[in-house]
Amino acid sequence: xxxxxxxxxxSRFVQLFMSHEKQIYRYILSLMPxxxxxxxxxxxxxxxxxxxMDDYDPSRPFAPWAFRFxxxxxxxxxxxxxxxxxxxxxxxxxxxASRQAMLIPELDQRREYxxxxxxxxxxxxxxxxxxxxxxxxxxxxIAEKQNKSVEATYKALQRIRKxxxxxxxxxxxxxxxxxx
Amino acid sequence: xxxxxxxxxxxxxxLNRAVDGILxxxxxxxxxxxxxxxxxxxxxxxxxxxxxxxLQHEALLAQAGEVxxxxxxxxxxxxxxxxxxxxxxxxAAVATIAAIGAFTWSSKYAFFxxxxxxxxxxxxxxxxxxxxxxxxxxxxxxxxxxxxxPFKLDGGRAQVRLDNGVKLSIKGPAEFDIFGLDHITxxxxxxxxxxxxxxxxxxxxxxxxxxxxxxxEFALRVDPSGESRLHVLEGEVEARKKIGEGLENVPMIIAxxxxxxxxxxPSWLDxxxxxxxxxxxxxxxxxxxxxxxxxxxxQDPPKDLRYGRFKHDxxxxxxxxxxxxxxxxxxxxxxxxxxxxxxxxxPKERYLKVADEKQRARETMVDVGLVQSVIPAGTRxxxxxxxFDATNKQTDSFRAKGRVRFNGHVxxxxxxxxxxxxxDDLLGGSDTIYxxxxxxxxxxxxxxISSDQQQIVMNFEIHGFIDQVRILVAEDLEETLVADILDRxxxxx
Numbered sequence: 001x002x003x004x005x006x007x008x009x010x011s012r013f014v015q016l017f018m019s020h021e022k023q024i025y026r027y028i029l030s031l032m033p034x035x036x037x038x039x040x041x042x043x044x045x046x047x048x049x050x051x052x053m054d055d056y057d058p059s060r061p062f063a064p065w066a067f068r069f070x071x072x073x074x075x076x077x078x079x080x081x082x083x084x085x086x087x088x089x090x091x092x093x094x095x096x097a098s099r100q101a102m103l104i105p106e107l108d109q110r111r112e113y114x115x116x117x118x119x120x121x122x123x124x125x126x127x128x129x130x131x132x133x134x135x136x137x138x139x140x141x142i143a144e145k146q147n148k149s150v151e152a153t154y155k156a157l158q159r160i161r162k163x164x165x166x167x168x169x170x171x172x173x174x175x176x177x178x179x180x
Numbered sequence: 181x182x183x184x185x186x187x188x189x190x191x192x193x194x195l196n197r198a199v200d201g202i203l204x205x206x207x208x209x210x211x212x213x214x215x216x217x218x219x220x221x222x223x224x225x226x227x228x229x230x231x232x233x234x235l236q237h238e239a240l241l242a243q244a245g246e247v248x249x250x251x252x253x254x255x256x257x258x259x260x261x262x263x264x265x266x267x268x269x270x271x272a273a274v275a276t277i278a279a280i281g282a283f284t285w286s287s288k289y290a291f292f293x294x295x296x297x298x299x300x301x302x303x304x305x306x307x308x309x310x311x312x313x314x315x316x317x318x319x320x321x322x323x324x325x326x327x328x329x330p331f332k333l334d335g336g337r338a339q340v341r342l343d344n345g346v347k348l349s350i351k352g353p354a355e356f357d358i359f360g361l362d363h364i365t366x367x368x369x370x371x372x373x374x375x376x377x378x379x380x381x382x383x384x385x386x387x388x389x390x391x392x393x394x395x396x397e398f399a400l401r402v403d404p405s406g407e408s409r410l411h412v413l414e415g416e417v418e419a420r421k422k423i424g425e426g427l428e429n430v431p432m433i434i435a436x437x438x439x440x441x442x443x444x445x446p447s448w449l450d451x452x453x454x455x456x457x458x459x460x461x462x463x464x465x466x467x468x469x470x471x472x473x474x475x476x477x478x479q480d481p482p483k484d485l486r487y488g489r490f491k492h493d494x495x496x497x498x499x500x501x502x503x504x505x506x507x508x509x510x511x512x513x514x515x516x517x518x519x520x521x522x523x524x525x526x527p528k529e530r531y532l533k534v535a536d537e538k539q540r541a542r543e544t545m546v547d548v549g550l551v552q553s554v555i556p557a558g559t560r561x562x563x564x565x566x567x568f569d570a571t572n573k574q575t576d577s578f579r580a581k582g583r584v585r586f587n588g589h590v591x592x593x594x595x596x597x598x599x600x601x602x603x604d605d606l607l608g609g610s611d612t613i614y615x616x617x618x619x620x621x622x623x624x625x626x627x628x629i630s631s632d633q634q635q636i637v638m639n640f641e642i643h644g645f646i647d648q649v650r651i652l653v654a655e656d657l658e659e660t661l662v663a664d665i666l667d668r669x670x671x672x673x
Binding site: 082 | 192193196198199200201203204205206208209211212215216219222223225226227228229230231232233234235236377380381394395433517518519541542628630631
């Protein structure tokens with residue numbers, strides 16, 4: 001049954017969106033791995049969902065309904081860039097989307113382990129992650145601060161990501177969680 | 181090196197370049213091919229991208245108390261934004277949409293209970309950024325902090341900027357109530373709203389209408405009779421009429437692009453735009469591309485910049501003398517890209533005790549007398565001033581940080597009290613009263629000039645004095661270079 005067209009329904013929609021927003025963002029990011037593009041798609045998805053909220057049937061789960069919009073918004077966004085057209089054909093998009101859905105429980109667990117792994121990162125490397133992800137510094141600014149070349153700084157960032165991936169993987173194996 | 185290892189390295193490079201947005205078209209094709217041919221690589225890709233998203237999105241790296249300060253690098257022009265910062269904008273957009281739900285005021289309540297409105301708190305949620313025309317009867321001034329509550333303008337024009345980036349241009353006489361960042365009620369007068377993507381959902385109620393922004397700029401007018409008129413200047417809005425105490429069931433989506441199809445539409449829609457009938461579009465500063473944090477870009481300079489004039493804690497950035505040729509050379513304290521710590525004598529001692537080696541290695545300590553360069557006479561510049569006066573704060577010290585990105589190159593910063601006072605007459609606004617040098621006192625303040633010399637990051641601390649930085653921006657790089665070359669030639673013996 002569709003939601004009633006009222007402020008209550010809008011409020012309910014917003015609650016639903018807020019509680020699924022990270023999930024939708026990660027879904028989009030898997031299809032379009034650059035954060036700026038993914039954020040643009042997320043915004044467009046939010047607006048599309050908002051406009052269509054009266055079509056939502058609350059007896060059904062919200063995420064798959066929202067994913068459909070996110071998928072189409074990604075398709076639309078793909079057409080704006082040669083790079084994304086080269087990366088994503090329709091078949092690959094469908095494949096990534098379905099694989100991502102299968103991996104959701106594992107990805108949730110990995111995020112928990114990521115927090116633990118971050119706590120193990122040495123201070124200087126953590127500072128670099130903070131500069132890049134939280135302070136939103138560009139690599140050249142970080143390089144300048146550290147008095148290193150841009151190339152060396154970017155390699156250092158890649159190494160930290162690799163270490164984190166290994167750390168998470170190690171914890172997954174140790175916990176006996178299967179990796180699909 | 182074995183091929184296997186080379187492949188692995190190549191694979192990891194592709195993954196990193198993909199998430200950092202620097203894949204070439206060719207690499208995008210390669211990545212696509214690998215994912216199509218290997219299920220294992222597909223799994224690795226999804227896990228890697230998800231980790232990257234978590235690092236960005238989960239604020240795992242945020243330090244307590246810092247989330248929400250430097251959240252939005254608000255674009256001031258159509259030239260886009262800076263860096264990988266869109267996430268916070270998206271979050272704010274979502275939060276704003278959320279506010280539509282949170283503010284479930286009935287329109288009747290919003291209008292007829294104004295004698296005792298339920299404003300949530302008394303913190304500042306915006307600032308007056310411009311005042312023009314006859315405002316003699318108004319108690320507003322440029323740089324005035326805005327709180328929830330009534331706003332009245334008897335004449336002239338005003339512009340305000342709310343903390344969610346919404347800019348309102350108001351043509352007096354006008355009267356409205358600010359109920360929150362996402363909701364105002366316009367009783368009478370003309371208001372044009374420019375709503376950035378992160379504030380989608382911003383709503384204006386009038387006595388007979390409700391208008392919700394869906395990413396746009398729109399103009400509203402409420403005549404003395406209480407009748408509203410709407411025109412969409414950009415993007416689209418959702419509008420509906422009030423019926424009795426309620427609203428029409430079905431809202432109307434009005435886009436700029438479909439307005440010409442609605443000529444025979446509702447009477448409240450002005451399909452043909454008459455600028456005289458509405459407030460003008462909010463102004464933008466032509467040289468400022470974007471700002472964020474506590475920094476607020478004002479279109480006009482405040483009249484009085486003496487100590488203790490402002491009660492809010494925004495860092496105000498405003499134009500002084502614009503687009504003119506320097507009649508004499510000007511010494512600037514900072515001009516080279518880098519991170520600087522500006523310290524007074526007392527704070528310097530404390531800083532040396534507290535700052536660890538890494539911090540000291542990252543920041544160049546700046547002495548009061550430092551002159552990093554001289555901008556030669558003949559250079560075409562525009563001057564801006566950043567003013568921070570949180571002197572009403574009861575705490576011993578108070579901090580605020582912000583960023584600005586200019587469309588032009590920053591030629592230099594003047595921040596020491598003597599240098600500021602010495603350049604007021606040349607670079608300052610003619611109608612502005614400046615603080616004497618005794619009240620301008622940098623104590624323990626951080627400034628970064630980006631490597632492309634277009635972006636300035638500030639983290640200022642107040643200890644009973646105001647902090648100010650004068651920023652000189654090149655108006656024409658080519659001319660600047662010529663002037664520089666000429667200056668050097670004249671100095672050659």
